[in-house]
Amino acid sequence: MLKISVPATSANLGPGFDSIGLALAMPLTVTLLGPSQDWQVEHPFGAAVPTDERNLIVKTALSLAPDLAPQRLKVTSNIPLARGLGSSSTAIVAGLAVANELSTKPISKNDLLLRATELEGHPDNVAPAILGGLVVATYVDQNVQAVQLPIPELFASVYVPNEELLTSASRKALPVQLPFKQAIAGSSIANTLVAALATQNWSLALTLVEQDRFHEQYRAKLVPALATIRATAHAMGIVGTYLSGAGPTIVTLGTQVDLKNLQAKLKQNTSLTGQYHLLPVDAQGIKVDKS
């Protein structure tokens, strides 16, 4: 039996728009149950997600290996769809891995990263989903470069609103151009964030995570919980809250103790009706179990 596991990811970490991402210990798994007449996907996502060759996992597998014989796949996942935790990246990465495992000509991990980035459009979810941990990556002129940083000694408090927000819709809220001065400020904050993460200066990193200049201000109206959670955390002396990916999920990074206290406080706020998770970082990325 072949089982592929791909972690959820939280992209951007504030200023690292389209380039920084963190893998979280909440996996999607795909088990290959064997050949079949047609592609069949058993999954927990409801009627909106196809169960045949139109399923994103299968479509992605066939984009890499068009001649693959149909299979029965069983998918399990607690990653909510269209909430900013990289669900589409898990499907894309899992689909490429399915093709790679069944194909006689598997591609390398680097090519897998390039393919996954081409399909997703940006590398900040697919790179940590493949490599694990904290990854900084760039995709410019069809080239991907990805660098793994030390695994942060941090947990993630994850607040998932009940409403979906498609990444495509959330990107429509972004401006076409930024004033030069704003771009320089955003880039200097992002660069310093990367330096803080690379040198494991977590307290500076958590401060800079909140200083994005590229996207959060434009998306804030779509995600009122961001301001609420950030303000609640600040009142408790906790810094490190950002919009996860394109939202609407809000992540706060910090110690397990602080984040447990934060969640206890947030749960008293009746306007926050979504779901909570307290997750460690996933250090491994994609796993293929051939037992």
Ligand SMILES: Nc1ncnc2c1ncn2[C@@H]1O[C@H](COP(=O)(O)OP(=O)(O)O)[C@@H](O)[C@H]1O
């Ligand atoms: N495991 C999956 N199987 C099939 N389709 C999926 C899966 N995960 C995500 N998708 C597709 O991707 C869409 C969400 O993608 P996106 O808007 O990028 O949100 P996210 O922030 O969760 O990645 C879903 O509405 C669904 O169409």
Ligand SMILES: N[C@@H](CCOP(=O)(O)O)C(=O)O
């Ligand atoms: N950098 C992207 C990240 C999208 O992540 P997702 O988890 O919402 O798909 C963006 O901010 O649009």
